[in-house]
Amino acid sequence: MKQSIAKVLTALLVCRAIALAQSHPAVAISNAKIVTVSGPVIAKGTVVVRNGLIEAVGENVPVPADAMLVEGEGLTVYPGLIDGLSTWGQPYTAPAASTTVTAGRGGRGATTTTTTTPPAAAVSTVGPARGPEDRPATTSWLKIADDVTFTDRRIESARSAGFTTAVTFPTRGIFAGQGAIIDLLSDAKPGEMVLVPAAGQYISLSRGGGGGLGGGFPSALMGVISYIRQIYLDAAHYQLVKDAYAKDPRGVERPVYDRALEGVLESKRILLPANRLVEIDRMLRFAAELKQPAILYGGRETFRPEAAALLKKFNTPVLLSMRWPEKPRDADPEDVESLRTLETRDKAASAPMALQSAGVKYALYSDGLDQPRDLQRAVKKAIDAGLSREDAIRALTLSPAEIFGVADRLGSIEKGKIGNLVVTRGDLFDDHTKVEMILVDGRKYVPAPDAAPTGGRGATTDPGVNR
Amino acid sequence: MNKILLPALLVVVHLSAETYVIRNATIMTVAKGTLKGSIVVKDGKISEVGEKVMEPAGAKIIDAAGQYVIPGIIDCHSHIAADGGINEGSVSVSSMVDIKDVINPEDIAIYRALAGGVTTANILHGSANPIGGQTLPLKMRWGKDAQGMIFEGATPGIKFALGENPKRAGNPAGGRGAPPTVPARYPATRMGVEDTIREAFNEAKVYKAEWDAYDASAAKGGHGIPPRKDLKLEPLKEVLEGKRYVHAHCYRADEILMLLRVADEFGFKIRTLQHVLEGYKVAKEIAAHGAGASTFSDWWSYKVEAFDAIPYNAAIMQKKGVIVSLNSDDAELMRHLNSEAGKAMKYGGLSETEALAMVTLNPAKQLGIDNRVGSIEAGKDADLVIYDKFPLSDYAKVQKVLIDGTIYFDRDNEVSGRAAKQAEKQKLIDKEKQNQQRPQQAPTRRQGQ
Numbered sequence: 001m002k003q004s005i006a007k008v009l010t011a012l013l014v015c016r017a018i019a020l021a022q023s024h025p026a027v028a029i030s031n032a033k034i035v036t037v038s039g040p041v042i043a044k045g046t047v048v049v050r051n052g053l054i055e056a057v058g059e060n061v062p063v064p065a066d067a068m069l070v071e072g073e074g075l076t077v078y079p080g081l082i083d084g085l086s087t088w089g090q091p092y093t094a095p096a097a098s099t100t101v102t103a104g105r106g107g108r109g110a111t112t113t114t115t116t117t118p119p120a121a122a123v124s125t126v127g128p129a130r131g132p133e134d135r136p137a138t139t140s141w142l143k144i145a146d147d148v149t150f151t152d153r154r155i156e157s158a159r160s161a162g163f164t165t166a167v168t169f170p171t172r173g174i175f176a177g178q179g180a181i182i183d184l185l186s187d188a189k190p191g192e193m194v195l196v197p198a199a200g201q202y203i204s205l206s207r208g209g210g211g212g213l214g215g216g217f218p219s220a221l222m223g224v225i226s227y228i229r230q231i232y233l234d235a236a237h238y239q240l241v242k243d244a245y246a247k248d249p250r251g252v253e254r255p256v257y258d259r260a261l262e263g264v265l266e267s268k269r270i271l272l273p274a275n276r277l278v279e280i281d282r283m284l285r286f287a288a289e290l291k292q293p294a295i296l297y298g299g300r301e302t303f304r305p306e307a308a309a310l311l312k313k314f315n316t317p318v319l320l321s322m323r324w325p326e327k328p329r330d331a332d333p334e335d336v337e338s339l340r341t342l343e344t345r346d347k348a349a350s351a352p353m354a355l356q357s358a359g360v361k362y363a364l365y366s367d368g369l370d371q372p373r374d375l376q377r378a379v380k381k382a383i384d385a386g387l388s389r390e391d392a393i394r395a396l397t398l399s400p401a402e403i404f405g406v407a408d409r410l411g412s413i414e415k416g417k418i419g420n421l422v423v424t425r426g427d428l429f430d431d432h433t434k435v436e437m438i439l440v441d442g443r444k445y446v447p448a449p450d451a452a453p454t455g456g457r458g459a460t461t462d463p464g465v466n467r
Numbered sequence: 468m469n470k471i472l473l474p475a476l477l478v479v480v481h482l483s484a485e486t487y488v489i490r491n492a493t494i495m496t497v498a499k500g501t502l503k504g505s506i507v508v509k510d511g512k513i514s515e516v517g518e519k520v521m522e523p524a525g526a527k528i529i530d531a532a533g534q535y536v537i538p539g540i541i542d543c544h545s546h547i548a549a550d551g552g553i554n555e556g557s558v559s560v561s562s563m564v565d566i567k568d569v570i571n572p573e574d575i576a577i578y579r580a581l582a583g584g585v586t587t588a589n590i591l592h593g594s595a596n597p598i599g600g601q602t603l604p605l606k607m608r609w610g611k612d613a614q615g616m617i618f619e620g621a622t623p624g625i626k627f628a629l630g631e632n633p634k635r636a637g638n639p640a641g642g643r644g645a646p647p648t649v650p651a652r653y654p655a656t657r658m659g660v661e662d663t664i665r666e667a668f669n670e671a672k673v674y675k676a677e678w679d680a681y682d683a684s685a686a687k688g689g690h691g692i693p694p695r696k697d698l699k700l701e702p703l704k705e706v707l708e709g710k711r712y713v714h715a716h717c718y719r720a721d722e723i724l725m726l727l728r729v730a731d732e733f734g735f736k737i738r739t740l741q742h743v744l745e746g747y748k749v750a751k752e753i754a755a756h757g758a759g760a761s762t763f764s765d766w767w768s769y770k771v772e773a774f775d776a777i778p779y780n781a782a783i784m785q786k787k788g789v790i791v792s793l794n795s796d797d798a799e800l801m802r803h804l805n806s807e808a809g810k811a812m813k814y815g816g817l818s819e820t821e822a823l824a825m826v827t828l829n830p831a832k833q834l835g836i837d838n839r840v841g842s843i844e845a846g847k848d849a850d851l852v853i854y855d856k857f858p859l860s861d862y863a864k865v866q867k868v869l870i871d872g873t874i875y876f877d878r879d880n881e882v883s884g885r886a887a888k889q890a891e892k893q894k895l896i897d898k899e900k901q902n903q904q905r906p907q908q909a910p911t912r913r914q915g916q
Binding site: 128129130131132205216217218219220221222223224225226227229230233234237240241244276277278279281282285286306327337339340342343345346 | 549550551552553554555556557558561563564565566568569571572573600612613614692693695696697698699888891892895896898899903
């Protein structure tokens with residue numbers, strides 16, 4: 001008797017769980033080419049997605065009776081694309097996590113990072129910082145997971161290009177805060193979007209206090225580096241003091257709560273910017289000195305064999321900006337560019353290929369691109385520079401999932417993984433390929449009509465978006 | 468093909484230094500006079516110098532008939548090869564920053580300095596603060612990475628600055644480039660500069676005592692929590708311990724005396740006075756403190772505190788017993804320090820050797836690296852410069868530069884390689900133009916980005 005009651009209860013619970021998910025019914029795509037990424041390509045097979053998860057995939061998978069059937073003849077199914085470093089899904093128009101400045105000029109005063117100015121409001125200090133103790137340009141405690149929203153209109157445009165997931169980071173200041181891995185859902189509760197709430201600390205080397213002399217500490221690159229070093233020394237010391245206090249607080253001065261250090265201690269990895277070879281060398285050594293698991297981002301000069309060799313040696317992954325350097329449009333025609341600058345522009349898009357052959361773990365990221373046409377063309381440029389199509393897909397699916405430690409959930413079409421899929425007519429990244437359907441957490445979306453990457457001219461521009 | 472593409476990084480691949488014999492040269496050893504003879508370079512070191520030498524079998528011969536060899540030039544004051552600014556000017560004590568963190572081995576100024584015979588340069592933080600950042604000497608090993616540039620084992624330094632620069636004379640209240648809302652940075656007077664240095668060392672003394680107490684207790688097996696490591700005070704503690712050299716930017720006699728007295732009072736040494744244009748007025752006091760002086764040959768009047776300079780400064784200080792070097796403080800001047808040294812012969816009547824020492828052996832002594840470099844003697848690093856003519860002349864051109872027995876600059880290769888590099892460049896320019904002429908598909912631009 002008791003048993004049967006329990007059974008009924010369980011059944012009820014299960015029903016309820018299903019009912020919750022059933023606003024998004026099971027989907028089966030059959031007779032489609034399936035690019036699993038983790039295994040061989042299935043020439044003709046079926047994928048079933050239920051309750052937001054991949055229920056089954058294979059050549060002879062039966063289509064469940066209750067599933068919405070998609071006739072996949074002529075279609076290809078890929079895992080949803082992942083943007084390895086993004087600002088998508090954030091409520092304000094964060095300036096893109098751009099590290100792309102005009103290539104080259106290795107000399108004095110060469111820019112290390114971005115042109116984005118951290119808005120004064122985001123910087124926590126009052127007045128110019130007088131030293132590291134004022135924790136300038138630091139919001140390390142911030143978790144962007146607490147701020148994500150589907151109202152960011154870039155979500156729809158990115159999804160239309162096949163992206164289902166983004167590792168979205170706050171990008172303002174030196175310690176900007178922790179990023180989150182989010183699914184690019186629409187009409188969802190923010191909490192539903194978040195896959196991993198703390199994906200690592202975003203560090204930039206942009207001058208904190210307003211730049212120039214007198215704008216507060218730090219103003220030079222070496223000041224920023226020294227500040228970061230001091231923070232990690234302080235964090236280690238803070239931990240010691242806190243532990244001792246927790247053991248026995250009697251007669252011990254209370255350690256002063258420091259949210260900047262708390263944020264740093266909570267971060268399980270750091271992201272450091274590095275574009276030029278010199279910067280790659282510098283940041284790899286710096287991360288090793290700080291004893292922090294690190295991911296480099298930018299990677300403009302990773303096409304150089306020395307850079308790839310270094311990354312291999314330090315066994316550090318790199319997120320490669322897909323915003324390949326271009327000749328500045330308003331460049332002075334009289335300007336003589338250095339051989340190095342020219343070479344960087346010529347070779348930048350061969351970086352994925354170079355990293356691939358060197359055996360370096362890497363992923364591609366949008367770096368401010370969010371229009372399907374631009375994203376697709378950026379990937380195409382790397383393919384044209386020698387990257388195989390399979391490797392390009394991996395660099396936008398399984399590789400970013402591995403880099404962020406979520407390959408057990410994302411990045412390939414395998415049973416049990418999250419139901420993030422892109423269904424296309426034609427090969428992904430081809431000029432005339434059409435994205436037919438996107439599944440995010442098993443929810444079906446179709447690309448915005450004007451956003452489909454048709455490859456033709458005059459594809460969408462909406463300057464008003466995200467203002 | 469690739470080698471042309473990456474001239475800077477690939478051409479110079481140094482596996483192990485070759486054995487060389489430089490023959491028939493006029494050798495200005497600086498330490499032991501000038502002679503006509505040969506130099507044997509082996510394993511990166513000078514193994515023999517003399518009129519007759521034992522030429523090792525298999526050595527490569529460099530025939531320097533009619534040419535001159537001098538020790539590699541050492542610039543005691545340079546700001547090249549650093550990324551992202553050389554001034555952390557936001558605070559009056561910026562000892563937490565370190566040039567070592569921002570070495571840029573790809574700065575073309577390195578190659579140009581090399582082409583001017585410079586083999587070692589002391590890369591200094593700027594002079595925006597009474598106490599500036601940490602510094603270090605680099606060897607101009609063009610083609611090596613940042614770590615490969617560092618002069619191994621050299622004592623690191625720290626920059627101090629007195630006078631107009633640290634008190635921010637001529638700048639808006641908050642400093643150059645600062646918004647008007649930024650308040651003025653202390654100090655604004657010479658008195659304030661002195662006070663800032665004193666305050667910093669008072670702090671450093673307390674810090675040092677704290678660490679010394681901890682180290683003593685730890686040595687006895689104590690298990691206390693160590694004091695907080697403070698990157699600002701750490702280098703000042705090292706100065707107090709004599710482990711770090713102070714290189715102090717200064718001009719006026721009064722401020723020079725002030726600094727020497729403060730240093731004496733706190734029990735540390737000023738290793739070099741930099742610029743030190745009024746050094747001739749207080750040369751005796753400088754010598755008594757044991758400070759070196761690194762000055763310009765004839766560069767002055769670019770600001771009020773630099774008006775009372777004379778070209779005899781270097782020679783006068785030298786005659787009063789100060790170790791004097793001539794520096795560049797500038798990427799361009801750095802390329803002809805040999806003729807800067809020559810000026811000391813005209814103004815002050817120094818001998819050839821004495822003049823040349825001011826850009827070789829003397830800066831080596833000032834930087835504490837004279838056991839390794841600065842003169843042509845057996846056992847020293849094979850940092851050598853071959854000139855076609857008398858090296859203190861304006862007409863002399865550098866032919867070859869060796870560092871650690873490896874040729875890092877070769878005029879013939881440089882000149883003959885230019886056409887190929889130009890062609891490579893043109894090819895890339897043409898390729899880019901061609902691509903641009905195709906129907907341009909520009910990335911979609913968004914407003915407000």
